[in-house]
Amino acid sequence: xxxxxxxxxxxxxxxxxxxxxxxxxxxxxxxxxxxxxxxxxxxxxxxxxxxxxxxxxxxxxxxxxxxxxxxxxxxxxxxxxxxxxxxxxxxxxxxxxxxxxxxxxxxxxxxxxxxxxxxxxxxxxxxxxxxxxxxxxxxxxxxxxxxxxxxxxxxxxxxxxxxxxxxxxxxxxxxxxxxxxxxxxxxxxxxxxxxxxxxxxxxxxxxxxxxxxxxxxxxxxxxxxxxxxxxxxxxxxxxxxxxxxxxxxxxxxxxxxxxxxxxxxxxxx
Numbered sequence: 319x320x321x322x323x324x325x326x327x328x329x330x331x332x333x334x335x336x337x338x339x340x341x342x343x344x345x346x347x348x349x350x351x352x353x354x355x356x357x358x359x360x361x362x363x364x365x366x367x368x369x370x371x372x373x374x375x376x377x378x379x380x381x382x383x384x385x386x387x388x389x390x391x392x393x394x395x396x397x398x399x400x401x402x403x404x405x406x407x408x409x410x411x412x413x414x415x416x417x418x419x420x421x422x423x424x425x426x427x428x429x430x431x432x433x434x435x436x437x438x439x440x441x442x443x444x445x446x447x448x449x450x451x452x453x454x455x456x457x458x459x460x461x462x463x464x465x466x467x468x469x470x471x472x473x474x475x476x477x478x479x480x481x482x483x484x485x486x487x488x489x490x491x492x493x494x495x496x497x498x499x500x501x502x503x504x505x506x507x508x509x510x511x512x513x514x515x516x517x518x519x520x521x522x523x524x525x526x527x528x529x530x531x532x533x534x535x536x537x538x539x540x541x542x543x544x545x546x547x548x549x550x551x552x553x554x555x556x557x558x559x560x561x562x563x564x565x566x567x568x569x570x571x572x573x574x575x576x577x578x579x580x581x582x583x584x585x586x587x
Contacts, residue, residue, distance in 0.1 A: 353421040354480035356570025386452030406452035413441030417477040418570065421449060425485070427533050436480070436532065440473035442491050444530065458535040462493040462526045463543060470497045472523060477570030479578065480532060487530045488571055488578045490546075492562065495522040499563075523562035527578065 357364040384402045391410035417438045424431045425446075433449040446455040460474065472492035480487045499521060510518070525546035531537060548560035572579040 351421075351423050352480075352482050354482050355420070355573065356418050356477035356479075360572065360574060362570075385450075388447070388452060406454075409447070409452060409454045411437060411439060411445060412443050413439030413471075413473070415439055416473065416475045420478065420480055422480060422482055422532065425532055427455070434532070436478070436487065438474035438478055438489060438491075440471070440475070442471035442474060442493070444474070444478075444487075444489060444535065446532065446535075456535060458530065460489060460491045460526070460528050460543070461541050462524050463541065463545070470494045472499070476567045479571040479573040481573060485532050487532050487535075488573065489528045489530060490525065490567060490571055491528065492523055492525045492567070494524075494563075496520060499523075518563075521563045523565075525562050525565070525567070 351368055353366070356362060358366055384399065386406050387402060388409045388411050389405045391412040415437060420436045421434070422436070423433045425434045432455065434455060435447045435449045437445045437447065439445075442460040444458045444460065446457075447453065448455055460471075470493060472494045474489060474491045476490045478487050478489040496517065498517070526543045527546060528541070528543045530542070546560070546562075550558050552558050
């Protein structure tokens with residue numbers, strides 16, 4: 319994971335750009351600088367209209383450079399580029415990042431205010447990283463309620479959403495009761511094996527919605543999560559239930575009018 323800054327440093331505001339797998343997220347001084355939802359707004363436009371300093375012409379003329387970067391945990395590879403600074407000491411990210419990192423300026427911690435990049439991973443981990451230094455402010459492992467449904471992480475695959483005025487983050491994640499998890503799409507040329515059929519039959523997946531305080535994700539030592547359930551009636555009156563193992567979430571969470579929309583589909587199976 320790499321953080322870039324624009325060159326040179328003597329601008330009125332130091333804009334921080336987060337680069338994850340080639341995706342650039344711009345944040346600068348001025349009104350409404352927070353990026354608290356996927357693609358920056360409820361319409362998912364990806365536009366960042368508050369940016370006035372980091373223009374395409376200035377980027378082409380001056381280029382970009384890494385301000386800091388963090389290794390994957392257990393990885394000791396080479397820096398992202400020859401000009402990269404050393405990785406932030408003692409900071410690593412566990413798990414693949416499938417979601418868009420979010421940014422909130424001037425988060426009020428007990429030790430003072432800091433601008434923060436929030437990252438969620440496929441290991442059911444959430445990280446708060448200082449946007450200016452890359453130092454880890456906190457990390458939190460998401461867990462479901464119940465041992466049978468929370469033994470293995472299935473990942474945070476939907477971008478979380480942050481209620482900035484209330485310092486609250488909503489995170490959708492899933493857990494499963496066994497590993498490995500076998501795919502459920504097979505063709506006539508590659509039919510499911512007996513072992514795979516048994517694994518599919520015994521697989522149990524639960525989806526959870528966690529509510530975290532971005533200043534301290536676990537202040538009372540309890541996991542503030544609820545399990546996602548859903549059921550609708552078919553025209554014939556029978557129930558169509560949400561089946562977690564048949565689903566794989568991708569769209570980012572939406573916060574609108576005090577309601578959170580997980581964007582999960584109900585399976586017809």
